[in-house]
Structures are given as C-alpha cells and as structure tokens.
Amino acid sequence: MKIKKLIKKHLSDEQFKAMNSSKSELKLLKTKLKEILECLDFDRINKTMIVLDWGWIKPNSETIEIPNIEQLKVAVVKLVIKTFHRYKTSNEFPILVSTGGFEVELTPSGKYFNISVKFVVEDWETYDD
Numbered sequence: 001m002k003i004k005k006l007i008k009k010h011l012s013d014e015q016f017k018a019m020n021s022s023k024s025e026l027k028l029l030k031t032k033l034k035e036i037l038e039c040l041d042f043d044r045i046n047k048t049m050i051v052l053d054w055g056w057i058k059p060n061s062e063t064i065e066i067p068n069i070e071q072l073k074v075a076v077v078k079l080v081i082k083t084f085h086r087y088k089t090s091n092e093f094p095i096l097v098s099t100g101g102f103e104v105e106l107t108p109s110g111k112y113f114n115i116s117v118k119f120v121v122e123d124w125e126t127y128d129d
Contacts, residue, residue: 004030007081029084032115033077040076042069045119049101052121056100067100076117079104087113 007029046069049055055064056071067075083097083104094107098120105116 007033007077028112029080033080036076036080036115036117037073040117040119042072045072045101048119048121054101075100076102076104080115080117083115084113 004026007026046067049066053066055066056075057064079097079099079102083095083106086095086097087093087106087108094105096103096105098104101119101121103116103118103120105118107114107116
C-alpha cells in the first residue's frame with residue numbers, strides 16, 4: 001500500500017499541495033500511518049467483525065459485507081487523513097473522528113502530533129451537567 005498515493009487520493013489537490021509544501025509534516029504523517037498499519041491488529045479486528053457479523057455497506061450499493069483486512073487498512077488510512085485535515089483546519093483539540101467501529105484521535109504534542117487509532121466494540125460515558 002503506497003501511503004503517499006492514498007494521502008493524495010483522499011485530499012483535494014489544494015490540500016495535498018499545502019501538505020506537500022510542508023515536507024516534514026507529510027513525512028511525519030506517512031511515518032505515523034506506516035506505524036499504525038504495522039502495529040494495529042487488523043486480523044483480530046477482522047475476526048471480531050466476522051464473529052459479530054458486523055458488516056459495512058458497500059459503496060454505491062445497498063449490500064452489506066464484512067470488510068477484508070485490506071479494506072480495513074484503507075478505511076483507517078482514510079480516517080487518519082480526514083482527522084489530520086481537521087487538525088490542520090481547526091482550533092479545537094483533540095480532534096476525534098470515527099466511523100465503522102474505528103475511532104481516530106489526533107492530539108497536538110509541541111510542534112508535532114500524536115495519533116490514536118481504536119476499534120471500538122462497546123463504549124459508554126457519562127457527563128456531569
């Protein structure tokens with residue numbers, strides 16, 4: 001999987017040019033994406049989805065199917081890129097984006113940033129008014 005191609009594919013030309021002008025930021029994002037793709041247990045996520053019969057709607061279709069490992073990886077890359085884009089255009093932190101069970105959180109850390117990727121099966125939070 002070519003990270004730079006995926007990044008370019010999921011950003012507008014203007015967004016990609018802005019990121020590409022900041023080579024250090026693009027390099028850092030690519031490095032973090034590679035680490036996520038190497039360390040996140042996509043096989044375990046896929047097995048969990050099979051056991052739970054948890055499918056996603058196929059694009060341009062009404063059919064639901066359980067994504068394979070490659071589809072899971074592409075979904076995570078897209079979500080990380082979307083989160084990064086929000087990070088670049090927002091003043092509110094941390095940035096949290098989720099879909100299909102995945103939750104990506106990006107938190108600034110000095111002049112860099114940290115990315116957390118989770119696959120959430122169950123969650124509950126309460127808040128005081």
